[in-house]
Amino acid sequence: MALIKIKKVRSEIKRPANQKKTLLALGLKKIGQVVEHQDTPSIVGMINKVKHLVTVIK
Numbered sequence: 001m002a003l004i005k006i007k008k009v010r011s012e013i014k015r016p017a018n019q020k021k022t023l024l025a026l027g028l029k030k031i032g033q034v035v036e037h038q039d040t041p042s043i044v045g046m047i048n049k050v051k052h053l054v055t056v057i058k
Helices: 017-026 041-049
Strands: 003-008 034-038 054-057
Touching: 017 041
Parallel strands: none
Antiparallel strands: 003 034, 003 054
């Protein structure tokens, strides 16, 4: 599996609780933080759920 980098670009303030929990599950706490994950269907699904708050770096 390939690694993908995910960067948090927007705050989770005034967002639903499930989106806040998704960001924490991805390991994103601060704006500008970058994490690496395996490119699995579950990770891609979490990224799609909060795609307006994160960007994917290739």
